[in-house]
Amino acid sequence: MEPLSKRHTDILDILARRGYAAIEELVETFNVTPQTLRRDLQELSDRGLLRRHHGGASANLSTANADYGLRHVETASEKAAIARAAAEFVKPGSSLFLTPGTTVDALAKAVAERRPSGLRVVTSSTAAAAILDKCPEISIMITGGRWLGPNRAMGGMHAASFVEQYRCDLFITSIGGIDQDGNLLEYRDDEAVVGRTMLRNARRSILLADHSKFSRVAMSRVAHLSEIGTLITDREPGPATMQMIRDARCELIIASPAR
Incomplete structure (x- = not known):
């Protein structure tokens, strides 16, 4: 180089x-x-x-994510397309774990627009909860824990302990970055511990990651791609990343932004 x-x-x-x-x-x-x-x-x-x-x-930087408001603008159309594809998996009467993140915020909006009756959501994201609150058919439970202002979320061991009380049908999460070995990485330990707990207590898992996440670094490991059932992204990854996804036996869905 x-x-x-x-x-x-x-x-x-x-x-x-x-x-x-x-x-x-x-x-x-x-x-x-x-x-x-x-x-x-x-x-x-x-x-x-x-x-x-x-x-x-x-x-x-591996220790700091971009400003929350900036992330809402960054790749916004791609995140909206990913969110629409992911919302198809959220069925009436099911239960759902949600982590924080602007892509998950987009998912919350897509889910609220579908108005699935009887949906129960357990989330550490106050932003996602506020979006879902517009749909009275959805029951929302927010974890306690440490306030993570930059990500509009709760985190840490108290939040993880709250999550341990539940078993949900579906876990949908975004991620800070995915390294070349397939590790799913976050910027804060307080967020990673909650994500790990949700993953462990869900029957199915879906990862939302736009193309930029495959070139980002972060410090806290949440899981490996092989632990995720479905990955939804916005464009076909490069050859090395495609091989990593195949090796992980993870279903890949490409949700192209509307033209």
Whole structure:
């Protein structure tokens, strides 16, 4: 792999300090054209060193996720398509575990629009609960635990203990990242322990992961892809990732965004 240029190194230094920078700011800082700057960001994104967003980029760190509001904008159409495909699995009268995350928020919206009667949801996400609250046919239980403000969620051992009291038909989760060995990774131990507990107590599991999750790093291990029944993503992964999915014997569903 070629060494980084000075401008690439400086871009990464800025993102490490500030978390996020807009393209316009970086164009002015480095006195280059927007086209040149976008090529820089794409090259660094392809190497897994930053995350591209509409209008900017953020640091790709194993210990910190992007801002919650920013994640709602990032790959929004892809997340909506994934959510619509996943909502097909949520049946009236069933029970459901939900973790936090903007892709799961999109799922909650898709589920609420379908208004499945008799659905019971156990979640650590206050954001998902607020979305589902618009549908009175759905019974919602929120875990206790440590407040995780950046992710609009509860977490930690108290939340995991709450989850242990239930057995649900379905566990639907997003994830911080998936590494090349098939490990499902999150940014916080407090979230990972709840995800592991939900997975262990569910009869079926579905992972929601847009294409960007296959190039992201995170620190806390939740599970391995082989423990997941179905993976829903928005585009066909590359050859190495496809082989990893086949080796894990995980069903793959590709939900292309509506054109």
